[in-house]
Amino acid sequence: MHGIITIFKKELSDHFSSYRFLLLFALIAMVSMVTVYMAGLTITKELEGVAKPKFVFLMLFTSSGVGFSLTQFVAFFGPLIGLILGFDTINREKNEGTLSKLLSQPIYRDAVINGKFLAGAAVIAIITVSIVLLISGLGLIMVGVIPGIEEVWRIFIYLIISIVYISFWLGAAILFSILFRSVATSALAALAVWIFFSFFVPLGANAVANALTPDAGESDPDAVIKRAQIGKALSLTSPMELYTDSTATIIDPMRRTTRSFIQVGMMEQLSMARFSGPLSLGQSVLVVLPYIISLIAVTAICFAISYIVFMRQEIRSL
Amino acid sequence: MEQKPIIETVELTKKYNGQAAVDNLSFTVHEGEIFGFLGPNGAGKTTTLLMLMGLTEPSSGKARVLGVDPSREPIRVKGMIGYLPENMGFYRDLNAWQTLRYIAELNGLLPGVADERIESALRMVGLIKEAEKKVGAYSRGMRQRLGIAEVLVKEPRVAFLDEPTLGLDPDTTNRMIGLIERLCKEKNMTVLLSSHFLHQVQKICHRVGIMISGQMVAQGHMKELAEEMPETKDGYSLEEIYMKYFREE
Numbered sequence: 227m228h229g230i231i232t233i234f235k236k237e238l239s240d241h242f243s244s245y246r247f248l249l250l251f252a253l254i255a256m257v258s259m260v261t262v263y264m265a266g267l268t269i270t271k272e273l274e275g276v277a278k279p280k281f282v283f284l285m286l287f288t289s290s291g292v293g294f295s296l297t298q299f300v301a302f303f304g305p306l307i308g309l310i311l312g313f314d315t316i317n318r319e320k321n322e323g324t325l326s327k328l329l330s331q332p333i334y335r336d337a338v339i340n341g342k343f344l345a346g347a348a349v350i351a352i353i354t355v356s357i358v359l360l361i362s363g364l365g366l367i368m369v370g371v372i373p374g375i376e377e378v379w380r381i382f383i384y385l386i387i388s389i390v391y392i393s394f395w396l397g398a399a400i401l402f403s404i405l406f407r408s409v410a411t412s413a414l415a416a417l418a419v420w421i422f423f424s425f426f427v428p429l430g431a432n433a434v435a436n437a438l439t440p441d442a443g444e445s446d447p448d449a450v451i452k453r454a455q456i457g458k459a460l461s462l463t464s465p466m467e468l469y470t471d472s473t474a475t476i477i478d479p480m481r482r483t484t485r486s487f488i489q490v491g492m493m494e495q496l497s498m499a500r501f502s503g504p505l506s507l508g509q510s511v512l513v514v515l516p517y518i519i520s521l522i523a524v525t526a527i528c529f530a531i532s533y534i535v536f537m538r539q540e541i542r543s544l
Numbered sequence: 545m546e547q548k549p550i551i552e553t554v555e556l557t558k559k560y561n562g563q564a565a566v567d568n569l570s571f572t573v574h575e576g577e578i579f580g581f582l583g584p585n586g587a588g589k590t591t592t593l594l595m596l597m598g599l600t601e602p603s604s605g606k607a608r609v610l611g612v613d614p615s616r617e618p619i620r621v622k623g624m625i626g627y628l629p630e631n632m633g634f635y636r637d638l639n640a641w642q643t644l645r646y647i648a649e650l651n652g653l654l655p656g657v658a659d660e661r662i663e664s665a666l667r668m669v670g671l672i673k674e675a676e677k678k679v680g681a682y683s684r685g686m687r688q689r690l691g692i693a694e695v696l697v698k699e700p701r702v703a704f705l706d707e708p709t710l711g712l713d714p715d716t717t718n719r720m721i722g723l724i725e726r727l728c729k730e731k732n733m734t735v736l737l738s739s740h741f742l743h744q745v746q747k748i749c750h751r752v753g754i755m756i757s758g759q760m761v762a763q764g765h766m767k768e769l770a771e772e773m774p775e776t777k778d779g780y781s782l783e784e785i786y787m788k789y790f791r792e793e
């Protein structure tokens with residue numbers, strides 16, 4: 227146990243003293259502030275002389291100020307945070323010759339992966355929490371409404387999901403740092419996977435769904451539903467999709483349209499309920515729980531592969 | 545002195561892609577002994593050390609360090625062994641003190657104990673003045689000294705030193721050799737030392753083993769080995785003995 231804690235502490239202090247962390251934080255803080263500032267301007271303008279809707283504060287996160295909303299920004303660029311923090315975790319130590327020294331100390335090999343992952347996850351948590359606090363403060367000043375208890379809860383859950391989501395990418399990056407000896411190669415591989423899931427899976431899911439249901443048209447509503455289901459199921463292989471869907475329900479309870487509304491099945495009733503008013507917090511959590519579990523599951527898979535590969539690697543080739 | 549076996553191997557073998565790097569190696573090192581591990585490049589010295597620490601799985605054969613099987617209980621073995629790797633790396637952004645602190649913590653030492661040991665280790669290797677300097681700014685020899693300090697901080701019962709004097713200046717070399725000898729005597733530490741500097745090995749090692757192509761071709765006291773030489777004369781140097789076996793191969 228002392229192994230994990232020691233490695234965790236060292237990695238954490240390494241992160242905090244690195245320019246990488248500083249730049250990352252500055253960049254994210256800047257973009258978030260601008261986004262929320264613009265969103266705040268839009269909201270205050272729209273709400274002038276209108277009765278205040280229920281979740282004004284949450285709108286800071288979901289309305290687009292400069293072409294994209296904060297949640298979209300995190301969904302899209304959050305992975306980069308995880309990848310940047312993790313792509314050279316193991317191979318840098320290999321290349322500098324410190325890994326064999328580390329492993330000749332009385333610690334388990336998995337303590338190295340775990341300690342490093344936890345340190346990265348802690349950094350992710352610190353970044354996201356402080357950004358959300360920062361923009362909440364900014365939002366408070368700009369919009370002038372104090373978030374209700376339910377909104378605070380929703381933001382809290384949103385934070386948790388975001389941390390899990392970005393940590394998944396950290397886990398993937400660590401896996402690449404184990405698989406590839408060269409730091410540049412693992413960075414490229416991580417980038418390729420990010421691009422694949424962000425751009426190709428959504429496009430590909432639709433293409434495949436269209437190909438599988440050629441006769442879908444106005445005359446055949448069943449096929450339309452089927453097409454939507456296939457497209458949805460395929461796109462859910464992307465962690466980004468899992469994340470977008472889950473956070474949308476949590477942070478945007480008023481959402482009138484959802485890409486999944488055509489989907490029938492267990493969510494049908496809940497989907498219908500959306501048309502009559504905001505989903506209650508409990509219902510929202512119920513809807514997103516499977517998504518969160520899936521996110522954790524894919525992270526676990528990354529870890530399992532990391533363990534298997536790392537445990538078996540010959541120390542001489544390290 | 546030669547009673548308790550500390551390191552024991554029985555027909556230890558390691559194959560890389562079907563080729564034996566270590567071939568049916570059997571040898572024993574006793575408590576408090578300094579065992580010199582000699583052999584040309586690629587003989588399998590480092591591979592043997594790695595197997596003795598459980599860092600590499602043997603293909604076959606048995607090894608025991610302090611009575612523990614390194615491939616079964618690597619953590620226990622690693623806790624008792626101080627290892628100086630042949631090409632060690634350092635965290636460039638840490639200073640010597642922080643580096644040793646990290647090692648101490650990984651070994652579960654309490655802060656109070658650790659600080660004491662770190663200070664005395666830094667004194668012993670002569671780095672106390674540069675303790676606050678980042679390792680990235682160290683010279684080759686200073687890093688080597690820091691590597692030795694890492695072993696000392698653990699106060700191990702067994703030390704595996706792979707080329708401990710590589711890159712050290714003559715004065716420091718002598719001091720390090722004296723240090724190793726003293727620790728063996730005072731703390732009853734057992735040392736397995738691999739080196740190409742034969743005159744140093746001759747000076748401090750109680751016994752030597754000569755390894756060629758994964759096999760131990762000779763082992764024993766200097767005197768015993770000298771007796772096997774073709775002509776009987778006094779004061780064979782280790783170099784002469786080594787060259788004889790080397791030529792025979």
Ligand SMILES: Nc1ncnc2c1ncn2[C@@H]1O[C@H](COP(=O)(O)OP(=O)(O)OP(=O)(O)O)[C@@H](O)[C@H]1O
Binds near residue numbers: 587
């Ligand atoms: N990862 C590896 N894959 C394949 N063969 C290897 C690997 N590591 C070492 N070997 C082989 O094992 C043999 C023994 O190597 P080892 O490093 O133990 O030699 P050594 O005695 O320590 O040599 P040196 O004096 O140069 O340090 C060599 O023939 C080497 O080529």
Ligand SMILES: [Mg+2]
Binds near residue numbers: 589
């Ligand atoms: Mg070697």
